[in-house]
Amino acid sequence: MKETCQCVKVGSALTILCFLMLLGLAGSRSLADEIPDDPATAPSGAVSRLLDGDVGSLSYVPGRGLRFGTSGLVLGGYTSVDFTRDEGGPGHLNLEDLSLFVMLQGFERFTFFSELEFEDLLSIDSDGNAGSSGERFEIERLYADFAYSDQLKVRVGKFLTPVGRWNVIHAQPLVWTTSRPLVTELPFDENTTGVSLSGELLSGRIGYDVFGQFTNQLEPTPQFVEADRSGGARLTIQPRPGLSLGSTYLAFRSRDEWFHLGGLDAVWRDGPIEWMSELSFDEGAGTSGSQWGLYSQLAVQFFSQVYGIGRYEHFAPRGAGRSLNQVVVGAAYRPAPYATFKVEYQIVDHHSDLTEAGFRSSLAILF
Template identity: 30%
Template structure:
């Protein structure tokens, strides 16, 4: 009920705000800005035929002082699913803590983030809002290899005067703040990452980590690399990760390896074409889809930056998984 009233308040403020610009939220006072977003999609393939109201979220953020800030994101996902193939519907009106953290900036070289925050890995994971992404779908890499969020602390900052080399040292020693809303449940996650801007157009990064899963007890070692070339109208990025897994329950070992290479060309600021190649291999499973090659061709239209209409088709090495996806998303 509290979330409902927050949504009503936000949209009433949007209507009344004279200087409101879509995508920038509404500043209620110097210490509080509120916003929201939603995304919808429709997926059609030989094994799937469904429409979703995938994300509905509300945001609150602001600066409490020159050094201390906060961010809160409550999300319902998927909020509504209509499965035409199985003739069923699913509704989920519960809101979960996706992000809830404080941030203390001591200097450009040292800052502390505490609470539940995005795991500082690569590029894709750092853009959790659908409207900001370039395709309707997410690479398998982004959800199957590492926990997407950390509930703990993160020390980060720049290590040189040019602010071109950034580090993160993060640690989790407890359960997630909201265990119903994380891709891999864990109670220990230790990692470090580096991000280096070679130039204004080229960035490189890497992450090393170790985490312990909960439901099926596993010790997982993670190694990841990423690279990006961003020079409008071209954007090329790639991310790859490897995990070495020790299953304590079954006393065996396994590995995962996956990643993607994605390129985008902007015809104009509103229109772009996107192509992506994905690879994923998981020796934990003996099914026929242990290994997947996925090719994606897509189109993106942004009448304004905070509104996105996207369409794509996925070609999977297992043809029964081929599918088309269209999506519509808005950031308020």
């Protein structure tokens, strides 16, 4: 009975994945560097008009979602398939993420956004054993935005905690590597359920975000840190085109102890080069001690859609844990604007529970 159940799950997951990939590829007639437009107004060559109804046509553009006519409702999302092999261990093929965006747009100042995520759906190891490492459904984001002006936007709901840069764009199709820098997920809760005030000043040269969680987390997800109260602020400046610098302060309570985190980050883009770096330091007000970490990542466009990536990371965990140094070397290929194929090798200076040396690859698709 259990085997039948597992087969059904495997079959369902593969069916969903195949459907999404076919939907993406079938709808695509675009060049690799062609920007997919809004399905509501994309030119006829790029959009698939699926049905006509009372609110207009049901239209789909790969990487920009399925728009329900003039209703303002848009469905989209992303998925990723990973293949990983730690040094000395078996290989694993994982259907890691299936995230569905539900958006409501078309209002002058109000928007609604949600991301419903199915995680760890399927894993097949190199011996042919299939199963799930604990599939789960999560409400990753659920919020409403009210834009009073460009200088003030109010967000209410569950959103990604605006610490650094990686956490707020962590989706596999948007980042250069399959693995995630430790400093972007170990020190803080990735989500906040509360209120945020944000905006841009001086023609976008300065951006701010003040946020807080005054209630329990909506649908808390298993993470390294689970915060039940928090407050923080983030400031970004753009001293010149292509360069953005950011700083974050976050105070949060986890397991009845308050922690204080400070972070600095930077991104610089110039032609075929992108450099991104983040540093954070946090300390518990009780007996937990402190930890800190950083990463520095360089991505260089080699050919039209091929990128080389190198990253160095250092992480010094709190307590008696030994500091970790890690290097990731890899490449990314973007065959279409909404698809990214990545391969990388991760080297660590010693074995640790936090990370393993080995090979990582993934195919990620925005749909």
